[in-house]
Amino acid sequence: MDVEIEPSTLSGRARAPSSKSYTHRAILAAGYSGGALVYDPLVSADTKATMRAVDALGGTVELRSTSSRTQSDEDVTRESDHLDVDGFDGRPEVPGDVLDCGNSGTTMRLVTAAAALADGLTVLTGDGSLRSRPHGPLLEAVEELDGRAESTRDNGQAPLVVGGPVSGGSVSMPGDVSSQFVSALLMAGAVTDEGIEIELETELKSAPYVDITLELLDEFGVEAGKENLSGEGDGENGKSGENAEAEAGSGGGTYYVEGGQFYEPEDGEYHVPGDFSSISYLLGAGAVAADEDAAVRVGGAYPSAQGDSKIVGVLGRMGADVDWNRDDGVITVERSSLSGVEVDVGDTPDLLPTIAALGAVADGETRIVNCEHVRYKETDRVSAMAEELAKLGAETEETEDTLTVVGDESDLTGGEVDGRGDHRIVMALSVAALAADGPTTIAGGEHVDVSFPDFFEMLYELGATVNR
Ligand SMILES: O=C(O)C1=C[C@@H](OP(=O)(O)O)[C@@H](O)[C@H](O)C1
Numbered sequence: 370m371d372v373e374i375e376p377s378t379l380s381g382r383a384r385a386p387s388s389k390s391y392t393h394r395a396i397l398a399a400g401y402s403g404g405a406l407v408y409d410p411l412v413s414a415d416t417k418a419t420m421r422a423v424d425a426l427g428g429t430v431e432l433r434s435t436s437s438r439t440q441s442d443e444d445v446t447r448e449s450d451h452l453d454v455d456g457f458d459g460r461p462e463v464p465g466d467v468l469d470c471g472n473s474g475t476t477m478r479l480v481t482a483a484a485a486l487a488d489g490l491t492v493l494t495g496d497g498s499l500r501s502r503p504h505g506p507l508l509e510a511v512e513e514l515d516g517r518a519e520s521t522r523d524n525g526q527a528p529l530v531v532g533g534p535v536s537g538g539s540v541s542m543p544g545d546v547s548s549q550f551v552s553a554l555l556m557a558g559a560v561t562d563e564g565i566e567i568e569l570e571t572e573l574k575s576a577p578y579v580d581i582t583l584e585l586l587d588e589f590g591v592e593a594g595k596e597n598l599s600g601e602g603d604g605e606n607g608k609s610g611e612n613a614e615a616e617a618g619s620g621g622g623t624y625y626v627e628g629g630q631f632y633e634p635e636d637g638e639y640h641v642p643g644d645f646s647s648i649s650y651l652l653g654a655g656a657v658a659a660d661e662d663a664a665v666r667v668g669g670a671y672p673s674a675q676g677d678s679k680i681v682g683v684l685g686r687m688g689a690d691v692d693w694n695r696d697d698g699v700i701t702v703e704r705s706s707l708s709g710v711e712v713d714v715g716d717t718p719d720l721l722p723t724i725a726a727l728g729a730v731a732d733g734e735t736r737i738v739n740c741e742h743v744r745y746k747e748t749d750r751v752s753a754m755a756e757e758l759a760k761l762g763a764e765t766e767e768t769e770d771t772l773t774v775v776g777d778e779s780d781l782t783g784g785e786v787d788g789r790g791d792h793r794i795v796m797a798l799s800v801a802a803l804a805a806d807g808p809t810t811i812a813g814g815e816h817v818d819v820s821f822p823d824f825f826e827m828l829y830e831l832g833a834t835v836n837r
């Protein structure tokens with residue numbers, strides 16, 4: 370589906386969609402439990418893949434609508450969904466069919482480790498994009514634990530054949546391909562006999578996503594932790610200081626989870642927080658296109674372990690007038706003239722498309738560093754953003770692990786761009802399109818369904834001209 374975005378001015382309030390990362394984990398954690406309710410889930414193409422997987426492993430997942438009080442600043446009662454999950458209680462069954470994980474890397478990685486607990490073989494596959502992404506280190510780890518884990522083409526990519534049951538133990542793996550391997554083993558390790566210890570051979574990329582896993586495990590009553598990890602975050606994610614400038618990676622070290630544990634959330638329920646990767650597009654849209662006399666406000670933005678809340682500090686460094694009321698969970702952004710900055714996305718790969726789009730509108734050079742792992746996503750997002758923003762008139766240059774965008778709002782023309790079948794490329798290009806000189810047509814708009822199904826409706830409600 371082609372979507373045409375015209376230069377627009379925005380104002381008003383939007384509510385962040387629920388977090389994709391927390392929703393995936395909550396569905397699977399509820400699957401590992403005897404049963405639980407997951408409130409405010411993100412219901413999207415990717416999270417539906419995890420729901421299907423939990424069903425196939427012997428649980429059941431049902432979507433119900435309820436009227437619930439939410440934590441917005443107005444604290445209103447609104448219609449919301451919840452998932453009623455009947456779990457497989459730590460003992461996954463062997464699925465009756467091949468598991469199709471669609472476009473979702475998180476599903477494939479988390480479910481591979483779950484499948485290694487079953488007494489038999491599971492076959493996992495996905496769409497063309499997912500079948501080109503790397504899973505080798507996770508497959509090797511499962512084999513180190515005496516499970517079976519093979520890539521049918523012997524290239525570390527899906528289709529995968531995985532079997533067990535593994536009973537736990539110690540593994541070592543690189544941390545610079547995907548943090549999801551660590552998250553997957555921690556979630557499965559809790560219900561093994563011996564537990565699992567994961568020693569990282571390299572620095573861990575995307576480390577805050579493992580913090581999300583640890584936070585969620587804690588809420589499900591599962592103890593897990595980390596040792597000897599250096600460089601905890603960079604202070605820009607709002608948990609440890611506003612607009613902090615220090616940039617630091619996270620070192621090797623060890624993650625561990627004891628075995629023989631039970632998944633049991635307090636009162637049998639879990640509430641999913643808002644998604645900061647999705648929030649980044651709404652804030653980006655506000656910073657480049659808010660009405661001069663009005664701001665864009667985004668609700669549902671409470672602090673959590675999400676590294677992507679760093680977008681608030683990045684926008685501040687670029688010169689945006691942005692304010693985060695953490696108690697109310699509301700971020701307000703006004704249209705601002707932006708300047709280029711350097712941003713390390715080692716911890717926050719999903720922000721790269723948003724920051725690149727902002728860089729195309731900002732004056733001067735935006736340099737995104739430490740981004741090689743962003744090439745292993747739904748598409749190679751470093752090249753995709755370099756090539757698509759260039760079509761709109763930005764000057765771009767990439768190396769293996771950097772992307773430089775030299776922009777200027779007045780030079781940004783509209784045009785025809787390709788979303789590359791990748792939800793984040795589509796949404797980031799939409800942000801740049803709002804500030805261009807003429808209309809922009811983005812091919813593949815339907816892919817927002819992966820993480821933010823209402824994205825175009827929300828942009829429209831904020832005042833954007835969106836033609837589909
Ligand atoms: O665990 C998660 O929920 C995710 C981890 C990150 O991937 P990597 O750890 O592969 O970088 C991120 O890019 C992805 O969108 C979601």
Ligand SMILES: C=C(OP(=O)(O)O)C(=O)O
Pocket residue numbers: 389415472473474475476719746747793820
């Ligand atoms: C990379 C992403 O997700 P996944 O790894 O689950 O496909 C994403 O949402 O940007």
